[in-house]
Amino acid sequence: MLSRLRWPLPALMAWACAWLAYTVLQDALPALWPGPLAQAGGLVRPVSLALACALGVVLSLLGQTWWRRLAIAAGFPISLAVSGASLPAWGWLAPLALLLLIYPVNAWRDAPLFPTPARALQRLAASAPLPEGALVLDAGCGLGHALVALRRAYPKAQLHGIEWSWPLRALCALRCPWARVRQGDIWRADWGPYDLVYLFQRPESMPRAVRKARAEMRPGSWLVSLEFEAREIGPHQVLRDGDAKPVWLYRAPFAAQQPVPRP
Numbered sequence: 103m104l105s106r107l108r109w110p111l112p113a114l115m116a117w118a119c120a121w122l123a124y125t126v127l128q129d130a131l132p133a134l135w136p137g138p139l140a141q142a143g144g145l146v147r148p149v150s151l152a153l154a155c156a157l158g159v160v161l162s163l164l165g166q167t168w169w170r171r172l173a174i175a176a177g178f179p180i181s182l183a184v185s186g187a188s189l190p191a192w193g194w195l196a197p198l199a200l201l202l203l204i205y206p207v208n209a210w211r212d213a214p215l216f217p218t219p220a221r222a223l224q225r226l227a228a229s230a231p232l233p234e235g236a237l238v239l240d241a242g243c244g245l246g247h248a249l250v251a252l253r254r255a256y257p258k259a260q261l262h263g264i265e266w267s268w269p270l271r272a273l274c275a276l277r278c279p280w281a282r283v284r285q286g287d288i289w290r291a292d293w294g295p296y297d298l299v300y301l302f303q304r305p306e307s308m309p310r311a312v313r314k315a316r317a318e319m320r321p322g323s324w325l326v327s328l329e330f331e332a333r334e335i336g337p338h339q340v341l342r343d344g345d346a347k348p349v350w351l352y353r354a355p356f357a358a359q360q361p362v363p364r365p
């Protein structure tokens with residue numbers, strides 16, 4: 103919802119929240135943690151600064167592009183420096199390190215975090231029916247939006263998610279306690295046990311996904327890709343709903359895409 107706000111509203115909101123947290127924490131921390139923090143008064147400001155930076159980085163998830171995310175995360179330390187406050191060197195490095203933790207470089211090659219829209223998979227179960235207890239994997243599960251949509255589609259399936267970023271994995275596990283969510287690399291995981299593997303990655307990742315699916319997935323299992331087509335194999339079906347992103351359904355064994363005959 104919040105990420106749909108018109109730019110730069112998400113950034114303004116995130117910066118305001120970080121500033122508010124920074125100001126409130128400087129008063130609240132000594133009261134909340136009267137022991138060591140109150141005695142070592144010099145720690146109150148750095149701890150408030152670190153927590154406010156962390157909040158800015160978490161709120162950077164509201165940005166729809168890399169530049170916007172960077173602007174949201176960096177806005178608070180920049181505005182603090184511009185306000186004349188002296189900023190320790192780590193005040194700049196902390197947001198960068200946190201950003202790398204949330205969006206590790208490894209994940210940049212495949213896809214950054216963009217959530218599956220809530221209604222994107224509402225017609226999936228009718229086209230790709232699964233038996234009770236089927237194993238479903240969201241490869242690169244981010245914050246769990248697709249897991250929620252998959253659960254709605256297959257309420258009796260066992261849902262698994264793999265996510266490279268540790269913080270996203272932790273938030274996803276909190277959000278989807280009914281799913282088995284683990285940190286890992288989708289390219290190292292075995293897709294063999296799954297009845298359906300769901301992907302929302304990048305067009306560039308699809309040839310690799312096809313090679314992996316061909317090598318590992320059992321006959322009858324499904325590879326489902328939101329938005330991006332696997333051009334090497336023929337789709338079983340494509341679900342299109344007006345302006346919504348298409349859902350590409352492929353069923354193992356994956357046949358080569360038939361060339362379109364020239365007139």
Ligand SMILES: C[S@@+](CC[C@H](N)C(=O)[O-])C[C@H]1O[C@@H](n2cnc3c(N)ncnc32)[C@H](O)[C@@H]1O
Binds near residue numbers: 216242264267289
């Ligand atoms: C476009 S988001 C999709 C998130 C979720 N599947 C959804 O649809 O709501 C892609 C996610 O894949 C993760 N990712 C990218 N490469 C990965 C990899 N090699 N292993 C595990 N996760 C990866 C990213 O961190 C990001 O959270």
